[in-house]
Amino acid sequence: MELINPLVQDYAEKFSSAEDALLKEVNDFTTQNHPEHQMLSGHLQGKFLEMASMMIRPRRVLEIGTFTGYSALCLAKGLTDDGLLHTIELRQNDAATAKGFFNRSVYKEKIILHTGDAKKIVSILNETFDLVFIDADKSGYIEYFNLIFPKLRKNGFIFADNIFFHGQAIETEPTGKNAKAIKAFNEFVNSRTDIEKLILTLRDGLYLIRKK
Ligand SMILES: C[S@@+](CC[C@H](N)C(=O)[O-])C[C@H]1O[C@@H](n2cnc3c(N)ncnc32)[C@H](O)[C@@H]1O
Numbered sequence: 001m002e003l004i005n006p007l008v009q010d011y012a013e014k015f016s017s018a019e020d021a022l023l024k025e026v027n028d029f030t031t032q033n034h035p036e037h038q039m040l041s042g043h044l045q046g047k048f049l050e051m052a053s054m055m056i057r058p059r060r061v062l063e064i065g066t067f068t069g070y071s072a073l074c075l076a077k078g079l080t081d082d083g084l085l086h087t088i089e090l091r092q093n094d095a096a097t098a099k100g101f102f103n104r105s106v107y108k109e110k111i112i113l114h115t116g117d118a119k120k121i122v123s124i125l126n127e128t129f130d131l132v133f134i135d136a137d138k139s140g141y142i143e144y145f146n147l148i149f150p151k152l153r154k155n156g157f158i159f160a161d162n163i164f165f166h167g168q169a170i171e172t173e174p175t176g177k178n179a180k181a182i183k184a185f186n187e188f189v190n191s192r193t194d195i196e197k198l199i200l201t202l203r204d205g206l207y208l209i210r211k212k
Contacts, residue, residue, distance in 0.1 A: 001167030003204065009044070016047050023073055026101050030068045034097075039067050041135075041161070045203045046074040049133065049159070053078025056157060058130035063087040064118045064144055065136030069098030075133060076107035085111050086125060088118040090136070122147045129153065135161040138178040141185040152211050160185070163205030 019027060023046060031037045041049065049071055053061070059080045063072050066089035076085050085107070089095040095115040102111045114121045118136055122144065129152050134144050141160060148158060163186060164170055168179035189197055189207060196210040 003164060003167055003201075013043055016044060019043055019046065022101065022105055023070060026068055026070045026073065029097075030070070034068065041071040041074070042203065045161075045206065046070060048200075048202060048206070049074040050077045052157075052159070053131065056131055059083045060127045060129045060131075061085040062122070062125070062127070062129045062132045062148065062151075064122070064132070064134050065089065066098045066113060067094050067135075069101040071133060071135065072098065072111055073101065073105055073107065075131070076105070076111055079107070079110055083110055084127075086114060086127070087111060088114045088116070088121050088136075090115075090117055119143060119147070122151075125151070127151060128156075130156050132156070132158045133161070134158060138162065138165065138185075139181040141181065142188050145185070145188070149211070154211055156211050158207075158209040158211075160189075160207040160209065161204065163199055163207045166204060169205075 027040060030040050053075045054077060057078055057080055059082065061075050063075060066072055066087040072085060072087045079085060089098060092115060095113060099113055102108055102113060119140060132148050132152060134141055152158065163182060165179045165182040168174045168176055169182040169186060174180050174183055189209060194212055196212060198208045200206045200208060
């Protein structure tokens with residue numbers, strides 16, 4: 001399902017700041033070489049992540065699902081001087097691609113890349129996070145939320161991506177495994193009273209969650 005009118009998307013991209021040179025390279029490289037290139041956040045969502053990070057000025061950021069590194073490079077832009085961003089990627093090949101781009105970034109020393117299953121790695125991170133971006137396997141979202149929540153500071157934020165799951169998660173009875181998982185996550189988030197929440201109709205839907 002085409003969720004955003006292409007004319008609106010083009011207009012919004014035209015009237016938003018362009019990607020910087022390294023982000024453009026990550027985007028172009030991924031589009032030309034990766035069979036799952038549509039997973040990359042892209043220009044508008046990337047710019048939103050950058051803007052939000054600039055507003056929050058996080059000291060500790062956690063990203064679940066690095067892919068080729070695009071969103072991590074956007075989120076790193078708002079880090080404080082002593083800030084660090086932990087990003088976790090399951091697949092060795094994608095982690096190696098992301099590492100190559102991180103090494104060429106001014107945020108090289110601030111981005112800590114972990115390769116492996118986020119469900120194991122999050123548990124051993126001894127940090128208090130200001131901002132978390134969940135963008136990995138859809139069936140894990142509720143588990144990620146539960147693992148992260150105790151490590152999130154009061155007034156800290158969780159952003160969760162693909163909340164419409166290409167339009168399938170808003171169906172009354174979705175059939176796909178991932179669409180069902182996202183629908184269950186959305187209902188789980190919506191039922192909680194210890195958070196404030198907002199779904200942004202950006203790209204495939206982005207849940208913004210603040211811990212009260
Ligand atoms: C949608 S992509 C991430 C896109 C990236 N955040 C961006 O905006 O460019 C999801 C990534 O999560 C990774 N992933 C899936 N399951 C994972 C797990 N259990 N632990 C860590 N990473 C996982 C996938 O290999 C994939 O690269």
